[in-house]
Amino acid sequence: MLVRRIIQVLMVVAAFAVTSGAQEQPKKSIQHVPMKGTSAASGKEMYISYCAVCHGTDGKGNGPAAEALKTPPSDLTMLSKNSDGKYPALKVGSAIRGDAAVAAHGSKDMPVWGHLFRTISGGHESQVDQRVANLISYIKTLQAQ
Ligand code: HEC
Structure with a gap:
């Protein structure tokens, strides 16, 4: 369905692509692909779909x-360690949302x-x-002990 495709293309997320020319070394670049639908109830599913491409499956x-x-x-496994052993939930939330204070x-x-x-x-x-x-x-759950 065309309408559905257009909506999917508007929902972009960074993904990974390797482009290589004949004489060139393979170059890595970020390619934007349609954002997959995921269950809002599963942090793990969202993490694997949206975050692992940059932060790694293990974080x-x-x-x-x-x-x-x-x-x-x-x-992302060192957030608690870097925060005196206390998981900085609020900071993590702001980083995910892209709140202005953090983005700056x-x-x-x-x-x-x-x-x-x-x-x-x-x-x-x-x-x-x-x-x-x-x-x-x-x-x-990914925090180093
Ligand atoms: C395109 C690559 C990319 C993707 C995809 C991505 N991140 Fe990030 N993330 C970064 C970079 C780069 C930083 C480093 C902070 C900065 O300087 O912007 C970061 C920082 C963070 C931080 C802040 C950590 C700290 O030390 O305060 C959190 C939390 C985070 N990301 C969570 C996520 C989550 C959750 C997702 C998926 C929903 C995600 N990221 C997807 C690139 C990415």
């Missing part, structure tokens, strides 16, 4: 797209998920909140 920041970014993706200190390489989730949630702010909350909980 250590070595996903396939990492090399193509100017700013290396954060090691960061780079443009971390997608603004608050906006992307709003796009796929049809304006239902409660679903955006659920997605962010479940991602915060899932990332907590």
